[in-house]
Amino acid sequence: MADAVVQLRCGVKNDPWGKKGKSSLAAQLWSKTPGSEGIDDSKTYSEMWMGTYPSNPSYLLSTGEHLGEYLKKKPQLVGKSVLDRWGAEIPFLPKILSFSKALPLQIHPDLDLAAKLHKEDPKKYGDTNHKPEIAIALSNFELFAGWKPLSDIQELFKLKPLERFVSSHTKFDDETLRQVCKSLLNADPKTVSATIKELQSIPESQFGRDPYIPVLLERLSKQFGDNDNGNLVAALLMNYMTLGPGDSVFVPADSIHAYFEGDIVECMARSDNVINTGFCPAAERDSVELFGQALTFVPHDAQSALLPRRKSDKGMNGKTDVYAPPISEFAVLCTCLGAGEKETHKAILGPSLMIVTKGCGSMMMPGDQTVELKEGFVFFVGQGVALDFTTDKGLAVYRAYAE
Ligand SMILES: [Zn+2]
Structure with a gap:
């Protein structure tokens, strides 16, 4: 289980349409990953990318390993359904965009x-x-x-x-x-x-x-x-x-x-x-x-x-919504918790990428492994892992998945 949830270091882009320096949410979130080089206020920050796309891939924070290479070594983490259709890959690409x-x-x-x-x-x-x-x-x-x-x-x-x-x-x-x-x-x-x-x-x-x-x-x-x-x-x-x-x-x-x-x-x-x-x-x-x-x-x-937002049955406490477009490659969960609230995500049978966009808290997995959640933290979560979220002050998490 320990290798199914890993924190990531993501890449950021500086297209001219991006918001400048600290005013860019993409920059803010990207800069919160431990070890980040920090925001340069003279630059524009347009997009933070999460996942395995070759031109701007994510890396495991703990080892520096390329997420795509990691999944090739551990194909079981993406689950059978995704493995059969797309291989040991993440078939979707989530981003944070900030543009003025x-x-x-x-x-x-x-x-x-x-x-x-x-x-x-x-x-x-x-x-x-x-x-x-x-x-x-x-x-x-x-x-x-x-x-x-x-x-x-x-x-x-x-x-x-x-x-x-x-x-x-x-x-x-x-x-x-x-x-x-x-x-x-x-x-x-x-x-x-x-x-x-x-x-x-x-x-x-x-x-x-x-x-x-x-x-x-x-x-x-x-x-x-x-x-x-x-x-x-x-x-x-x-x-x-x-x-x-x-x-x-x-x-x-x-x-x-x-x-x-x-x-x-x-x-x-x-x-x-x-x-x-x-x-x-x-x-x-x-x-x-x-x-x-x-x-x-x-x-x-x-x-x-417009894409309607619906309650998701992946959230056991009713605090999770899903954005589910009519395609097979992905859907996106959104869990917003107030101070002291809790949510559990049922195990998902495919790969997912998750980002904390607001607040802080913690995430517990089977085997009593606990991970700290802070604004800007990004995780890959392998298939078959239920997640328990708790927060003292409030928390917003987006999680894109396929299964
Ligand atoms: Zn487009």
Whole structure:
């Protein structure tokens, strides 16, 4: 049992969209692991990754061993079901993200496209896997996810400045939307900035159900310049949402999304493939043709982008919720305890990765082994281990698993 629960040291990334220094929750949590080098206030900290992904793997805190190597030596820790389907691996990749600027407007290719792209350009598309993902808000979280309802988009594109992007006036369906999206992405910088200016001169009341559009365009333009094609795609075509702590969205493979501002727990199938077309320098953008082809049209309104949080039967005291997207690679448990409260996680029959996002306490395993829990501590937990959580002051734990 002693080798089934191990504390990890994780890697952090410094992308330019990350929050700066100590204001980044990703940095805060990452820096709490004993032995961490500490936060450099001149750097941005965008993402902390947990798990075995080769470009940013986690290591056992006690020995420095690579978690992936550890699991290869102890395949029994991932359990039979995961071993049969994915090998001695963790089929998911949880992260903590903190960002004060939009991440690139993106989609993640589905299994077929990922396989094709990987074959053509293995350096750029390192994975053959798809990458559906969920994002759980830890703070207020602004994002763009999926498409607005077609009828809303059709109304918006009757506005004079937008007429130039719609070629047919007969029926407006998803193929029209694909064309509109591509023509917004292909518009030259002058047309983009002129369109934004023209839209901002129209009264908010003419934007139908989305009167926020002119102000949003202003905010986006401040971040990436008024000629970034992503500004138009996000503000006009996509659902703009603000989530509160605990709320979550599910982004299926091939679904358009751009995260705007906040701190989140993200979990995805194990892949790092991405196709970008906006909110990044023009040189870093992928082909609009490829992006346009890969697009799918789910979800098609804000409500269906949300991933409901449900009570989990893994928590014996009813203090554990689960975010379970409709895919087999992972689900995420959230256990929030007040001062003096207790919870027990039933044994899970697959691998899991756990992070303490708030508070402190302790975790007991069969055999009376007890582990201290503190904010920022990350653990790998092998299959078949029940865990007892106690806390004097309160505790919040997220645990991604597959079984
Ligand atoms: Zn993504």
